[in-house]
Amino acid sequence: MLFRRFEALLDVFKASPELEPPQGVLPFYAHYLRQAWPLLIAVLVVGFFAALIEVALFSFLGRLIDMTQATPSSAFFSQYRGELLWMLLVAMILRPLVFGLHDLLANQAITPNLTNLVRWQNHRYVLKQSLSFFQNDFAGRIAQRIMQTGPALRDSALQVVDALWHVLVYAGSALYLFAEADLRLMLPLLLWILGYCLLLRHFVPLIKQRSATASAARSTLMGRVVDGYTNIMTLKLFAHTREEEGYARTAMQDLLDKVRLQTRTVTALDFSVTCLNGLLIASTGTLALWLWSQELISTGAIALAIGLVIRINNMAEWIMWVVNGIFENVGTVQDGMQTIVQPCHLLDRTGAQPLKVQRGAVHFDAIHFHYGKTSGVIDGLDLQVHPGEKIGLVGPSGAGKSTLVSLLLRLYDLQAGRILIDDQDIAAVTQESLRAQIGVVTQDTSLLHRSIRDNLRYGKPDASEAELHAAVHKARANSFIAQLDDNQGGRGFDAKVGERGVKLSGGQRQRIAIARVLLKDAPILVLDEATSALDSEVEAAIQESLDSLMQGKTVIAIAHRLSTIARMDRLVVIDQGRIVESGTHGQLIAHGGLYARLWQHQTGGFVGVE
Known part of the structure; x- marks a missing residue:
């Protein structure tokens, strides 16, 4: 019950504006951390009291002597x-309560929730990319x-919060x-603090830079490995x-080189801090003994001084581990930002309304499109498809x-x-409503790695x-x-x-796709090589179903196998992004x-028929 109370303090899936995450590391952190700021403040306050209790115990040790x-x-x-x-x-009640509260806040309220809140919001944003x-x-x-961005952001934030009070309080x-x-x-101690700060100033930027390059190399390796597994048949x-x-080994070697460079920096920093800590213990102990020999301090003060600097020594090494973790995680976040923080180029306009289709008329009005190339793929094309008309694109x-x-x-x-579509500019309506009104069966049918039922219910x-x-x-x-x-x-x-859908044959995938569109029952139907993966016998068997599916709908069909679209109301012949011919099958044959x-x-020489 106690665990559930703390786990419910942050709602992972709470409603949030679908905004592009901000540029820059600090604004990116702030964008997500402000959604959990009360919990982070609570950890900060509890951490302060935890550090005070630790110091109080050392003070009491000297006092006890x-x-x-x-x-x-x-x-x-x-x-x-x-x-x-x-x-x-x-020692027996207050310390366990404070540390227990810290663990509940960190492990139950923040760690799982903040991690998945970042993942969820980033996933939602990336899904809307073009x-x-x-x-x-x-x-x-x-x-x-x-x-990886979620846990890296969470870990670095918690590490900063935990380290802050330990450094300041100790x-x-x-x-x-x-x-x-x-x-x-x-x-x-003052000289040690100065040396410690100088070491951090020198090594931290190196750790940050090398962690970012190692994270980028790790992402590249993951991409290559997954690409190979995805295309295992090829x-x-x-x-x-x-x-x-060899392709994966090159990326793995690159990752190995970058990680080695990163760990060399970490090792050099750890060794430097260890040497500095040794000087602190030796100099503080020597000075304390000399002051005691001059009867200027008590025996308890010696115990306090040596005990406290040993604790600071351990804390300094912990801080080094934390600093390494912080900047390794910051590097990971920076790497993730390269993918996540990119503007969406296909956005619904402000105030976009749902598309309402009553007739199903489609008008391509003098459109130009070139995929970012200098010459146009579609160049000034104008085409009107009447409600309920079935056209074939050839x-x-x-x-x-x-x-x-x-x-x-x-x-x-x-x-x-x-x-x-029905005199509504598709750029001015919501994308979801537009695609909900169009059923599509494509040439390259791709199914989700889920059950047949789940794939069908996509329709x-x-x-x-x-x-x-x-x-x-x-x-x-x-x-x-x-079967x-x-x-x-x-x-x-x-x-x-x-x-x-690799466990199905091409024809089986295509039939699932057709069934999915049958369920969708959209008023506009697009068939892009819809029967290309079917053998002639199966194609003939489902042609009746396709005819039934097309009844009362506006249909745009593409097929290289011209016999499959010869019966359309109208055939539109496109070449180099322009309409060059239009008419029925008989009219176009006669046109020559x-x-x-x-x-x-x-039907003739291409297939060797005399």
């Missing part, structure tokens, strides 16, 4: 009963940076207690195991057909022109079992689904399909243009 020397043993307990009981209370964001980086590296209290005994006892087919080993590879579909889905923004999250079965029946997928199983005991609809040549290639 002086009391034993100044008082006969027979009268000792009667004379100091109250002081002894107070210190017993501090398609090109993910195409330009390793998926494994993006995921690792999301996962150093300040030691100087006060030394001054109370004899001002000269302060001199070794690796096997091309017998590239040795080449893949053209050679690279003509811009699939690009047109991506632009309709607003996976990219136009350089000029507009795309209208309709609240679909009933009856609706699921009806959809897979229409898509002619029920026969193979019943599926996985190594976790899942069977049929509960069987997991593997990463990107590009479409007629493509048709001839597929």
